[in-house]
Ligand code: SF4
C-alpha cells in the first residue's frame with residue numbers, strides 16, 4: 173500500500189465501518205418501530221402503497237445486478253481490463269443486493285412472516301419468482317467470487333461467470349416485470365419495462381462501480397490509468413444515452429395511447445413530479461453526465477468522470493421517485509369518461525412525503541451496502557490491480 | 572353490456588401461470604395458494620382450487636348494484652359494512668383508514684349526468700390480486716369469493732398495486748374492537764369478503780340487507796333461477812373496466 177501513514181489509515185477504516193454499522197442499526201431500529209406501531213408512522217397510505225423504502229430498495233437491487241456487468245465482461249468476454257475488476261464488482265453486487273433486500277423485507281407489514289414467504293410459493297406471482305431469483309443470484313455470485321479468488325477453482329471461473337451473467341439478466345427482467353404486470357395502472361403495465369430495467373441496471377451499476385473504484389484508488393493514493401478511465405467513461409456514456417433513449421420511447425408510446433395522455437401530461441407538465449423528471453432525471457441524471465463524459469475539457473479528467481457517475485446515481489434516485497411514487501400518485505381510471513369523487517380519494521391526485529422512520533429505513537439499506545463493501549474491500553484486498561503491459565498486449569484498451 | 576360467464580379467458584393469466592410454473596420447476600416445493608384454507612370454504616363450495624387452475628364451481632356468488640336506485644348522500648351500506656366487519660379506526664391521515672366499501676360520485680363528462688354507487692372488491696373471476704400475491708394469501712374461493720388469508724399475508728401490498736379498483740386497504744395501525752367472526756390484522760391487506768361469514772350461514776351480505784332502496788341484489792350467478800341471474804339476463808348490466816377482462820362477480824346497472 174502506498175498510503176503514507178498506515179495507522180492513520182487504519183483508524184479511518186474503523187471509523188467508516190463504525191459509521192456504516194451505526195446507520196444500518198438505526199435503519200433496523202426504525203423498521204422495528206414501524207413494525208410495532210404500524211405503517212401509520214410512515215407517509216405511505218392506501219393510495220401510495222410503496223414509498224421511499226421501495227425507491228431505495230429497487231435502486232440497490234437494480235444497480236446490484238448492473239454492477240456485476242463489469243465482472244461478466246471480464247470473465248465471459250475475456251477482457252483483461254474488466255477481469256481485474258471482477259472481484260470488486262462481485263462484492264459490490266452482493267453488498268447492494270443485501271441492502272436492497274433488507275429494506276424490502278423490513279418494510280413488509282408482517283416482516284416477522286419471512287418464513288411464510290419462503291415456504292408458500294405462488295407460481296403466478298412475479299414477486300414470488302423473485303423470492304427464488306434473489307437467493308440463487310446470491311449463491312451464484314458467491315460461487316463466482318470463490319472461483320476467482322481460489323486459484324484451484326480458477327478454471328471454473330468462466331462457467332460461473334456465464335451462469336451469473338445469464339441469471340442477472342433474468343433477475344433484472346424480473347424486477348422490471350413487477351411493474352410490467354400491473355396492467356390497470358397507466359404508469360406501468362408496459363412491455364418496455366423489462367428491457368428498460370436491464371439497461372438502467374447497466375448504467376447505474378457502472379456508475380456505482382466507477383465511484384467506488386475512484387474512492388478506493390484515492391484511498392490508496394493511486395491514480396487510475398487514463399486508458400482505463402477512458403474505456404469506462406465511454407461505456408458509461410453509452411449506457412446513460414441508452415437509458416435516456418428508452419425514457420423518451422416509453423413516454424412517447426404512453427402518450428400515443430389515448431387513455432394514458434392524462435397521465436403523461438401529469439408527469440411531464442403538471443405535478444410535483446414534473447421538476448423531478450426534467451431537472452432530476454433528465455438534466456442531472458442524463459444530460460449533465462453526458463456533457464461531462466463527452467466534452468473535450470472534462471472527458472479525460474478522472475474528477476469529472478467521477479462526478480458524472482455520481483450525477484447518474486442522483487438521477488437514478490429521481491427517476492425511480494418519478495416512476496414509483498409518481499405512478500401511484502396519479503389516480504386509477506376506474507370509470508373512464510367520468511369525473512369521480514369519493515371518501516377514498518378516488519379521482520384525486522395524491523401527494524407523498526416520507527416520514528423520518530421510513531427515511532431511516534431506506535438510508536439504513538444504503539448503510540448495509542456501504543458497510544459490507546468497506547469491510548469486504550479491506551479484508552479481501554479487492555483493489556483492482558492493472559498490469560498495463562498485459563493490457564496493451566491484450567488490446568483491451570483500444571476502442 | 573350483459574356480462575357473460577367466461578371461465579378464465581384471460582390470456583395474460585394463462586401466460587404467467589405457465590411461466591411461473593417454469594420457475595417453480597427449479598426444484599422448489601409448490602404449495603397451492605390458500606389450499607389449507609379451503610377446508611373452511613363450505614357453503615356449496617365445490618372443491619379446492621389447485622395452483623394455476625380454476626375449479627369449475629357450481630356456485631358463483633355475485634352482486635348486482637342498480638345505480639339508478641342508489642340514493643344520493645346515503646351511506647347506509649357503508650355503515651352496515653363497517654359495523655359488521657368491525658372497521659372502526661379513525662387515523663389522523665384519512666388516507667390510511669381501511670375502506671372495504673365506499674360511495675363514488677360520478678359525473679359523466681359528456682352530459683354532466685350525476686350517478687352515485689357503492690364500490691367494493693369486485694370479486695374478479697381472474698383476480699390480478701391473486702395472480703401477483705407472492706405467498707398465495709390472496710385467494711379465490713371455489714364459489715368466486717376473493718379473500719385474503721390473514722395468516723399468510725406478509726403485507727407486501729403488491730395486490731394493492733395490482734387491483735384496478737382500489738378495492739384493498741392496508742391495516743396501518745393496531746386494531747381494537749374486532750368482530751370475532753371477521754379477524755383482521757395489523758400489517759395485512761384486506762378487502763370486502765362479500766360477508767363470507769354470513770353467506771356461509773345462508774344470510775345476505777350486510778350492505779345488501781341494509782339498503783333501504785333495494786339497490787343491491789345478491790345471489791348465485793350460476794343459478795338461472797336466482798333473482799340476480801334473471802335480472803342480468805333481462806337488463807343491460809356492466810362490469811366496471813370490462814376491457815380488463817377480469818370477469819367480476821359484482822355487476823352494475825344504470826351506468
Ligand atoms: S376487485 Fe381488486 S381485490 Fe377484488 S378480486 Fe378484483 S383485483 Fe382482487
Ligand code: SF4
Pocket residue numbers: 700703704705706707708709719723724725726727728729730731759760
Ligand atoms: S399484501 Fe398480502 S395478500 Fe397482498 S400480495 Fe402481499 S402477501 Fe398477498
